[in-house]
Amino acid sequence: MADDSFYMKQALAEAARAAERGEVPVGAVVVCRDRILARAHNLTETLHDVTAHAEMQALTAAANSLGAKYLTDCTLYVTVEPCVMCAGAIAWSQVGRLVFGAEDEKRGYQRYAPQALHPKTVVVKGVLADECAGLMKDFFRKRR
Amino acid sequence: MADDSFYMKQALAEAARAAERGEVPVGAVVVCRDRILARAHNLTETLHDVTAHAEMQALTAAANSLGAKYLTDCTLYVTVEPCVMCAGAIAWSQVGRLVFGAEDEKRGYQRYAPQALHPKTVVVKGVLADECAGLMKDFFRKRR
Numbered sequence: 001m002a003d004d005s006f007y008m009k010q011a012l013a014e015a016a017r018a019a020e021r022g023e024v025p026v027g028a029v030v031v032c033r034d035r036i037l038a039r040a041h042n043l044t045e046t047l048h049d050v051t052a053h054a055e056m057q058a059l060t061a062a063a064n065s066l067g068a069k070y071l072t073d074c075t076l077y078v079t080v081e082p083c084v085m086c087a088g089a090i091a092w093s094q095v096g097r098l099v100f101g102a103e104d105e106k107r108g109y110q111r112y113a114p115q116a117l118h119p120k121t122v123v124v125k126g127v128l129a130d131e132c133a134g135l136m137k138d139f140f141r142k143r144r
Numbered sequence: 145m146a147d148d149s150f151y152m153k154q155a156l157a158e159a160a161r162a163a164e165r166g167e168v169p170v171g172a173v174v175v176c177r178d179r180i181l182a183r184a185h186n187l188t189e190t191l192h193d194v195t196a197h198a199e200m201q202a203l204t205a206a207a208n209s210l211g212a213k214y215l216t217d218c219t220l221y222v223t224v225e226p227c228v229m230c231a232g233a234i235a236w237s238q239v240g241r242l243v244f245g246a247e248d249e250k251r252g253y254q255r256y257a258p259q260a261l262h263p264k265t266v267v268v269k270g271v272l273a274d275e276c277a278g279l280m281k282d283f284f285r286k287r288r
Binding site: 044045048049050051056059060063064067068069070083084085086087088089091092093112113115116 | 188189192193194195200203204207208211212213214227228229230231232233235236237256257259260
Protein backbone atom coordinates (compact mmCIF):
# COMPACT_ATOMS: atom_id res chain seq x y z
CA MET A 1 0.00 0.00 0.00
CA ALA A 2 2.98 2.32 0.54
CA ASP A 3 3.80 1.69 -3.11
CA ASP A 4 0.24 2.40 -4.14
CA SER A 5 0.41 5.80 -2.44
CA PHE A 6 3.75 6.53 -4.07
CA TYR A 7 2.49 5.81 -7.57
CA MET A 8 -0.83 7.55 -6.96
CA LYS A 9 1.20 10.67 -6.12
CA GLN A 10 2.75 10.40 -9.57
CA ALA A 11 -0.73 10.19 -11.07
CA LEU A 12 -1.74 13.22 -8.98
CA ALA A 13 1.21 15.16 -10.39
CA GLU A 14 -0.12 14.36 -13.87
CA ALA A 15 -3.59 15.51 -12.83
CA ALA A 16 -2.11 18.80 -11.59
CA ARG A 17 -0.48 19.28 -15.00
CA ALA A 18 -3.88 18.79 -16.63
CA ALA A 19 -5.42 21.46 -14.36
CA GLU A 20 -2.62 23.91 -15.26
CA ARG A 21 -3.61 23.70 -18.92
CA GLY A 22 -7.35 23.97 -18.27
CA GLU A 23 -8.09 20.28 -18.59
CA VAL A 24 -10.29 18.32 -16.18
CA PRO A 25 -7.61 17.15 -13.73
CA VAL A 26 -7.29 13.41 -14.11
CA GLY A 27 -3.88 11.74 -14.21
CA ALA A 28 -2.71 8.17 -14.75
CA VAL A 29 0.45 6.12 -14.64
CA VAL A 30 1.12 2.51 -15.66
CA VAL A 31 3.61 0.59 -13.55
CA CYS A 32 5.20 -2.75 -14.37
CA ARG A 33 7.58 -4.39 -11.89
CA ASP A 34 8.34 -1.13 -10.09
CA ARG A 35 8.99 0.75 -13.29
CA ILE A 36 6.74 3.51 -14.60
CA LEU A 37 6.01 2.66 -18.24
CA ALA A 38 3.70 5.56 -18.99
CA ARG A 39 2.41 8.83 -17.53
CA ALA A 40 -0.50 10.75 -18.95
CA HIS A 41 -3.13 13.33 -18.17
CA ASN A 42 -6.45 14.23 -19.67
CA LEU A 43 -6.08 16.16 -22.94
CA THR A 44 -9.62 16.24 -24.29
CA GLU A 45 -9.73 20.03 -24.64
CA THR A 46 -6.23 20.46 -26.04
CA LEU A 47 -6.73 17.75 -28.65
CA HIS A 48 -10.46 18.38 -29.24
CA ASP A 49 -10.77 14.64 -28.72
CA VAL A 50 -13.21 13.16 -26.22
CA THR A 51 -11.26 9.89 -26.25
CA ALA A 52 -8.05 11.51 -24.97
CA HIS A 53 -8.63 10.53 -21.35
CA ALA A 54 -5.57 9.98 -19.16
CA GLU A 55 -6.18 6.24 -18.97
CA MET A 56 -6.53 5.77 -22.74
CA GLN A 57 -3.25 7.51 -23.40
CA ALA A 58 -1.47 5.70 -20.57
CA LEU A 59 -2.64 2.28 -21.81
CA THR A 60 -1.61 3.00 -25.39
CA ALA A 61 1.77 4.36 -24.31
CA ALA A 62 2.43 1.43 -21.95
CA ALA A 63 1.57 -1.14 -24.61
CA ASN A 64 3.83 0.70 -27.01
CA SER A 65 6.64 0.71 -24.46
CA LEU A 66 6.25 -3.02 -23.84
CA GLY A 67 5.72 -3.88 -27.51
CA ALA A 68 2.77 -5.98 -26.38
CA LYS A 69 -0.97 -5.52 -26.39
CA TYR A 70 -1.70 -6.98 -22.97
CA LEU A 71 -0.79 -5.42 -19.65
CA THR A 72 -1.40 -8.42 -17.40
CA ASP A 73 1.67 -7.70 -15.24
CA CYS A 74 0.92 -3.99 -14.94
CA THR A 75 -0.93 -1.75 -12.52
CA LEU A 76 -2.84 1.25 -13.80
CA TYR A 77 -3.06 4.10 -11.28
CA VAL A 78 -5.64 6.74 -12.01
CA THR A 79 -6.77 9.60 -9.80
CA VAL A 80 -10.49 9.23 -10.57
CA GLU A 81 -12.68 6.18 -11.19
CA PRO A 82 -12.55 5.36 -14.92
CA CYS A 83 -15.55 6.04 -17.15
CA VAL A 84 -17.26 3.34 -19.22
CA MET A 85 -14.98 3.95 -22.21
CA CYS A 86 -11.83 3.65 -20.12
CA ALA A 87 -13.14 0.61 -18.24
CA GLY A 88 -13.69 -1.05 -21.61
CA ALA A 89 -10.14 -0.22 -22.65
CA ILE A 90 -8.78 -1.51 -19.33
CA ALA A 91 -10.66 -4.75 -19.99
CA TRP A 92 -9.24 -5.16 -23.49
CA SER A 93 -5.74 -4.48 -22.11
CA GLN A 94 -6.20 -7.15 -19.43
CA VAL A 95 -4.59 -4.83 -16.88
CA GLY A 96 -3.53 -6.88 -13.86
CA ARG A 97 -4.43 -4.28 -11.23
CA LEU A 98 -6.47 -1.12 -11.35
CA VAL A 99 -5.92 1.36 -8.52
CA PHE A 100 -8.03 4.48 -8.43
CA GLY A 101 -8.46 7.38 -6.03
CA ALA A 102 -11.79 9.22 -6.01
CA GLU A 103 -15.04 7.60 -7.08
CA ASP A 104 -17.08 9.26 -9.83
CA GLU A 105 -20.73 8.66 -9.12
CA LYS A 106 -21.94 10.43 -12.25
CA ARG A 107 -19.65 9.05 -14.94
CA GLY A 108 -17.81 6.14 -13.34
CA TYR A 109 -17.98 2.64 -14.79
CA GLN A 110 -19.28 1.13 -11.54
CA ARG A 111 -22.68 2.69 -12.14
CA TYR A 112 -23.15 2.00 -15.85
CA ALA A 113 -21.03 -1.04 -16.53
CA PRO A 114 -20.06 -2.79 -13.28
CA GLN A 115 -19.09 -5.94 -15.21
CA ALA A 116 -16.98 -4.11 -17.79
CA LEU A 117 -13.54 -5.00 -16.44
CA HIS A 118 -11.71 -8.24 -17.17
CA PRO A 119 -12.65 -10.76 -14.45
CA LYS A 120 -8.99 -11.23 -13.50
CA THR A 121 -8.30 -7.53 -12.92
CA VAL A 122 -7.82 -6.75 -9.22
CA VAL A 123 -9.39 -3.43 -8.24
CA VAL A 124 -8.20 -1.22 -5.36
CA LYS A 125 -10.23 1.90 -4.59
CA GLY A 126 -9.81 4.98 -2.49
CA VAL A 127 -6.01 5.45 -2.54
CA LEU A 128 -5.40 9.16 -1.73
CA ALA A 129 -9.07 9.67 -2.54
CA ASP A 130 -9.32 13.05 -0.79
CA GLU A 131 -6.42 14.55 -2.71
CA CYS A 132 -7.74 13.14 -5.99
CA ALA A 133 -11.26 14.45 -5.38
CA GLY A 134 -9.88 17.76 -4.10
CA LEU A 135 -8.17 18.52 -7.41
CA MET A 136 -11.47 17.95 -9.23
CA LYS A 137 -13.47 20.08 -6.80
CA ASP A 138 -10.97 22.98 -7.01
CA PHE A 139 -11.04 22.81 -10.79
CA PHE A 140 -14.81 22.94 -11.13
CA ARG A 141 -15.17 25.60 -8.40
CA LYS A 142 -12.83 27.94 -10.30
CA ARG A 143 -14.66 27.30 -13.55
CA ARG A 144 -18.04 28.43 -12.26
CA MET B 145 -32.65 3.58 -45.20
CA ALA B 146 -31.23 3.61 -48.73
CA ASP B 147 -28.63 6.02 -47.44
CA ASP B 148 -27.93 3.84 -44.45
CA SER B 149 -27.21 0.89 -46.75
CA PHE B 150 -24.98 3.04 -48.93
CA TYR B 151 -22.84 4.20 -46.02
CA MET B 152 -22.81 0.77 -44.41
CA LYS B 153 -21.29 -0.54 -47.65
CA GLN B 154 -18.50 1.98 -47.17
CA ALA B 155 -17.99 0.66 -43.65
CA LEU B 156 -17.99 -2.89 -45.06
CA ALA B 157 -15.26 -1.89 -47.51
CA GLU B 158 -13.20 -0.73 -44.52
CA ALA B 159 -13.88 -4.00 -42.72
CA ALA B 160 -12.66 -5.91 -45.79
CA ARG B 161 -9.44 -3.88 -45.69
CA ALA B 162 -8.99 -4.90 -42.06
CA ALA B 163 -9.41 -8.58 -42.98
CA GLU B 164 -6.83 -8.25 -45.76
CA ARG B 165 -4.22 -7.22 -43.21
CA GLY B 166 -5.14 -9.89 -40.68
CA GLU B 167 -7.21 -7.64 -38.43
CA VAL B 168 -10.62 -8.58 -37.03
CA PRO B 169 -12.84 -7.17 -39.80
CA VAL B 170 -14.71 -4.23 -38.37
CA GLY B 171 -15.09 -1.01 -40.31
CA ALA B 172 -16.61 2.38 -39.54
CA VAL B 173 -17.43 5.65 -41.26
CA VAL B 174 -18.65 8.94 -39.85
CA VAL B 175 -21.07 10.92 -42.01
CA CYS B 176 -22.15 14.51 -41.53
CA ARG B 177 -24.72 16.06 -43.90
CA ASP B 178 -24.07 13.52 -46.65
CA ARG B 179 -20.33 13.91 -46.44
CA ILE B 180 -18.00 11.17 -45.18
CA LEU B 181 -15.76 12.81 -42.58
CA ALA B 182 -13.81 9.73 -41.57
CA ARG B 183 -13.23 6.12 -42.56
CA ALA B 184 -11.42 3.62 -40.38
CA HIS B 185 -10.90 -0.05 -39.72
CA ASN B 186 -9.72 -2.04 -36.78
CA LEU B 187 -5.93 -1.81 -36.33
CA THR B 188 -5.37 -3.44 -32.94
CA GLU B 189 -2.85 -6.00 -34.24
CA THR B 190 -0.94 -3.64 -36.51
CA LEU B 191 -0.60 -0.99 -33.80
CA HIS B 192 -0.34 -3.42 -30.85
CA ASP B 193 -3.03 -1.23 -29.34
CA VAL B 194 -6.25 -2.68 -27.97
CA THR B 195 -7.88 0.77 -28.18
CA ALA B 196 -7.41 1.03 -31.96
CA HIS B 197 -10.94 -0.10 -32.79
CA ALA B 198 -12.50 1.22 -35.99
CA GLU B 199 -14.99 3.37 -34.07
CA MET B 200 -12.34 5.03 -31.86
CA GLN B 201 -10.27 6.03 -34.83
CA ALA B 202 -13.29 7.20 -36.82
CA LEU B 203 -14.54 9.38 -33.93
CA THR B 204 -11.13 10.95 -33.38
CA ALA B 205 -10.64 11.59 -37.10
CA ALA B 206 -14.15 13.05 -37.52
CA ALA B 207 -13.72 15.41 -34.57
CA ASN B 208 -10.37 16.45 -35.99
CA SER B 209 -11.94 17.06 -39.37
CA LEU B 210 -14.72 19.18 -37.84
CA GLY B 211 -12.42 20.95 -35.37
CA ALA B 212 -15.03 20.19 -32.73
CA LYS B 213 -15.33 17.65 -29.95
CA TYR B 214 -19.00 16.83 -30.38
CA LEU B 215 -20.54 14.95 -33.30
CA THR B 216 -24.19 15.74 -32.63
CA ASP B 217 -24.99 16.19 -36.34
CA CYS B 218 -23.12 13.06 -37.40
CA THR B 219 -23.98 9.43 -37.98
CA LEU B 220 -21.49 6.71 -37.08
CA TYR B 221 -21.82 3.59 -39.24
CA VAL B 222 -20.07 0.51 -37.93
CA THR B 223 -20.28 -3.03 -39.23
CA VAL B 224 -20.48 -4.68 -35.79
CA GLU B 225 -22.16 -3.62 -32.56
CA PRO B 226 -19.71 -1.47 -30.59
CA CYS B 227 -18.01 -2.82 -27.46
CA VAL B 228 -18.26 -1.13 -24.07
CA MET B 229 -15.19 1.03 -24.71
CA CYS B 230 -16.51 2.27 -28.04
CA ALA B 231 -20.00 2.83 -26.65
CA GLY B 232 -18.44 5.03 -23.98
CA ALA B 233 -16.55 6.98 -26.63
CA ILE B 234 -19.73 7.34 -28.72
CA ALA B 235 -21.44 8.73 -25.63
CA TRP B 236 -18.69 11.29 -24.94
CA SER B 237 -18.83 12.34 -28.61
CA GLN B 238 -22.59 12.82 -28.42
CA VAL B 239 -22.97 11.14 -31.81
CA GLY B 240 -26.41 11.96 -33.22
CA ARG B 241 -27.07 8.55 -34.76
CA LEU B 242 -25.40 5.20 -34.40
CA VAL B 243 -26.07 2.66 -37.15
CA PHE B 244 -24.61 -0.80 -36.80
CA GLY B 245 -24.84 -4.04 -38.73
CA ALA B 246 -24.29 -7.30 -36.89
CA GLU B 247 -24.93 -7.69 -33.18
CA ASP B 248 -22.09 -8.93 -30.96
CA GLU B 249 -23.58 -10.98 -28.18
CA LYS B 250 -20.26 -11.66 -26.48
CA ARG B 251 -18.61 -8.24 -26.48
CA GLY B 252 -21.30 -5.78 -27.50
CA TYR B 253 -22.27 -2.87 -25.26
CA GLN B 254 -25.94 -3.92 -25.14
CA ARG B 255 -25.09 -6.79 -22.81
CA TYR B 256 -22.64 -5.08 -20.45
CA ALA B 257 -23.58 -1.42 -20.58
CA PRO B 258 -27.02 -0.96 -22.12
CA GLN B 259 -27.23 2.60 -20.74
CA ALA B 260 -23.77 3.62 -21.92
CA LEU B 261 -24.82 5.75 -24.90
CA HIS B 262 -25.89 9.39 -24.69
CA PRO B 263 -29.68 9.46 -24.20
CA LYS B 264 -30.13 11.58 -27.34
CA THR B 265 -28.27 9.19 -29.64
CA VAL B 266 -30.63 7.44 -32.05
CA VAL B 267 -29.69 3.79 -32.61
CA VAL B 268 -30.45 1.81 -35.78
CA LYS B 269 -29.51 -1.88 -35.79
CA GLY B 270 -29.25 -4.62 -38.36
CA VAL B 271 -28.35 -2.67 -41.52
CA LEU B 272 -26.69 -5.19 -43.88
CA ALA B 273 -26.34 -7.41 -40.82
CA ASP B 274 -25.73 -10.61 -42.81
CA GLU B 275 -22.86 -9.13 -44.81
CA CYS B 276 -21.34 -7.61 -41.67
CA ALA B 277 -21.59 -10.87 -39.71
CA GLY B 278 -20.40 -12.86 -42.74
CA LEU B 279 -17.07 -11.03 -42.86
CA MET B 280 -16.50 -11.84 -39.18
CA LYS B 281 -17.45 -15.51 -39.60
CA ASP B 282 -15.17 -15.93 -42.64
CA PHE B 283 -12.30 -14.35 -40.77
CA PHE B 284 -12.55 -16.53 -37.69
CA ARG B 285 -13.17 -19.67 -39.75
CA LYS B 286 -9.92 -19.14 -41.66
CA ARG B 287 -8.03 -18.49 -38.45
CA ARG B 288 -8.91 -21.78 -36.83
